[in-house]
Amino acid sequence: MLCLKVNNMNYLLFALLLSTVNNVKAQDCLDWFSDLKLTKDQDCVLNCMAAPTGMGTFMCTKKCNELCKKEKPNNKTKMTLSKKGIEFISSHEQFKEIKYRDVGGNETIGYGHLILDGEKYPKPITKEDATKLLEKDIKFAISAVNEAVTVPLKQNEFDALVSLTFNIGIGAFKSSTILKIINSGKPIAIDDFKVWNKVNGQTNQGLSIRRQDEFKLYEKEDYEAAKKGGE
Numbered sequence: 001m002l003c004l005k006v007n008n009m010n011y012l013l014f015a016l017l018l019s020t021v022n023n024v025k026a027q028d029c030l031d032w033f034s035d036l037k038l039t040k041d042q043d044c045v046l047n048c049m050a051a052p053t054g055m056g057t058f059m060c061t062k063k064c065n066e067l068c069k070k071e072k073p074n075n076k077t078k079m080t081l082s083k084k085g086i087e088f089i090s091s092h093e094q095f096k097e098i099k100y101r102d103v104g105g106n107e108t109i110g111y112g113h114l115i116l117d118g119e120k121y122p123k124p125i126t127k128e129d130a131t132k133l134l135e136k137d138i139k140f141a142i143s144a145v146n147e148a149v150t151v152p153l154k155q156n157e158f159d160a161l162v163s164l165t166f167n168i169g170i171g172a173f174k175s176s177t178i179l180k181i182i183n184s185g186k187p188i189a190i191d192d193f194k195v196w197n198k199v200n201g202q203t204n205q206g207l208s209i210r211r212q213d214e215f216k217l218y219e220k221e222d223y224e225a226a227k228k229g230g231e
Contacts, residue, residue, distance in 0.1 A: 042100040062133050080144050081138060084223045085159030089166060090134060092210050097124035103199045103206065112166075113137055141165040150183045160218035167210065168196050 081089075093112035099121055102108045107115045110130030114137075115121065125133075145161045153161070159183075165173040171178060178192040193211040197203055213225035 005154050021116065027051075053213050076141060077152075079142075079153065079155070079158045081162050082159055083143055085162060086131075086135065086138070087154075088159060088213075088217060088225075089138065089163045090131070092163065092213065093134070095127055095130055097126070097130075103204055106120075110134065138162065138166055144170045144173060148179055148183075151185060154221075156221040156223070157218050159223075160214045162215050163217070164193065167207075172196070188215075188218070193218075 005215075083165055090111045096109060099107055099109045099115065102112065102114075109115055109121050109123050111134040113130070113133040141162045144165050145158060149161065161173075164178075168176075177195065178188055181188050181192060190212065193215045194208065197207040197211050199207065212220075216225040217221040
């Protein structure tokens with residue numbers, strides 16, 4: 001029923017033409033060109049339909065066939081956490097060389113690394129090893145922000161959202177109002193961050209400071225906020 005989603009009948013005609021050459025599935029081409037909105041090789045497509053016979057048509061169809069086999073265009077380039085972003089997060093997580101309990105009561109070490117079943121840290125951890133753990137732990141948050149945010153972000157905005165996601169978790173971020181506001185293109189406010197400043201229903205000062213610093217990073221590119229102690 002994919003054809004019903006395509007308003008331009010030329011898409012359907014072109015897809016049927018492609019289906020007779022090189023075993024191309026008409027649905028695949030319809031899907032790809034519908035997403036692309038014919039922004040590439042539009043002349044080639046029209047020429048194919050204008051000349052139903054001859055070698056010229058075959059060559060043009062073959063060219064369009066190659067386009068159909070390409071991946072659908074991405075709306076947004078995948079981003080990664082900057083070095084300053086890692087430093088920002090580590091400043092908030094704070095370094096602990098021995099095991100401790102975080103605000104949620106979870107056994108933790110280094111820069112907020114949640115100790116998993118089977119992991120043992122009988123000796124103090126070094127900052128170097130703690131940073132390596134952080135870089136591994138943060139990957140899930142980086143992927144989550146890349147997948148969930150559908151609008152282009154500046155590096156400081158991306159870093160702030162990764163920090164937030166790393167702290168509150170993927171599920172909370174993907175269901176958050178702040179994500180909906182960002183994807184809608186509307187400006188966000190500090191209160192959108194401060195929604196996530198509670199532990200067991202109670203406002204936590206440390207989380208309040210972190211949310212404030214993340215907002216400053218998002219809005220003002222202030223990577224030094226964490227070092228200023230939430231001023």
